[in-house]
Amino acid sequence: MMLVSKVLPNLKCLLLIASALAAAPATAADSAETRGPVSLQATYRATLEKGIPVNGSATRSVEQLEDGSWVSTFKVESFIADITETSRFLWRDGRAWPSTYRYALEGLMIPDRHRAMNFNWADNRVTGRYESTDIDIALPPTALDPLSYQLQMRQDLKRGQTEMHYQIVGKNRVEEDTYAVVGEETIDSQLGSIETVKVEKVREPESKRKTYMWLAPEYDHLLIRLLQIESDGTRYEIHLESATVDGQQVTPPTTP
Template sequence: MANPSLNRVINWSSSLLLILTLVAPASHAGPPVAPFTLDYHLKSEGIPFTVTATRTLKPVKNGLWEMQVQAKNWLGEIRETTLFDWQHCIPESTYYGYYRRGLGRVKEAKLHLDREAGVAASERTDKPTRSYPITDEATDELSVSLALQCSLQAGQQDIKLQVADERSLENHRYRVVGEESLEIDGQRIETVKVQRQRGANSKRQTYMWFAPQHDYLLVQLLQENSDGDHVMTLQSMEGL
């Protein structure tokens, strides 16, 4: 019999990681966002325990960069991976992969973005292959936080992105809506608060907090859904 708490953990963790949930660039002397390995707490309403997610950004072969987010415990595992090349502040994706294991089941999804052909091809477990046209500036959901971090460093307040997912290419818009002081592991951090512009009547809202004194590093994310609030918070500022 399925465990409803585990189902909720898997669902909200997947939602957070997908929103993020972050290459030698073609036009920069160095990458717009420096490599990192960071741990975050994932907490959901109604779930009595916290899950740890690790975000890693690193250069890989052929001038590409890889970012991966992984959350794993005795209940299961969620892992997302993206490969991209920097073009200004846009992580131009070539591949996105999703893997989820839990309740004795495995779900996988892969998205291949062919820049020359202008087409994205999506493969999902037990689903037919799907393809659709993309633009030169298409990124993926996992790389959104990197694009926002770079854009905030450049002083942008209203940011528009074209984001490819398993189904289609969507236009996302994000806006700086204020400044807040957050406590991270006992340390007070000044942040700018960014909201995804979904419309006043949307039941789903996304907020992200970035730290200007730390190159606009993502320190917290809040996802408001109909089933409650889901929060991802950086564990520690030590070493940054």
């Protein structure tokens, strides 16, 4: 039971990052300063190399509502439990402004978990409930929720940033996360052999945990692969299975 409860959050975290970073191919006329989210449907698979075998799948959708706001939905299905997350936000001045965030984990093998955050930008407060803990904290001007920050990362990479800092609202606190571009690599993927930029989550030098992402600038920084190494050596990998962005299916390039 303890191993199951530890594995699922890690699997979910990796799938979440992957699906959020599945970005739509932009046209040459698009500007990184003006082009925000686009409609998206993406599917990912995950593998685990140590401990109990876990194969999971996730779907992610992003759509704009009639009032101009956006809704990002993320779902994980596995034999352990199901997870559903939603983030509603506005896109203004080149960044996401979250309004609500919801999270639900429900399964037979672990306790159910629910989280709710409401962002009040007029009063600069975020309130709600994180499982059994009430939330009521000051809202920093650049605060994001656990879904919207990943869309923000895509936009920042398009701007050419090589180090990115995010304030993410968590359990009654705001966490500071940093990501950095650490190189370029050619990798094999469902899109064929493709040039990617490699991004790492920055942690303390003594930390044994590592998180790497490979994103394809040719496809507007579409995530091709993600690897996380835990402190005990467990390796989680995720790979893009399919994606439809702006109504267009992402397919491998045609061989001449």
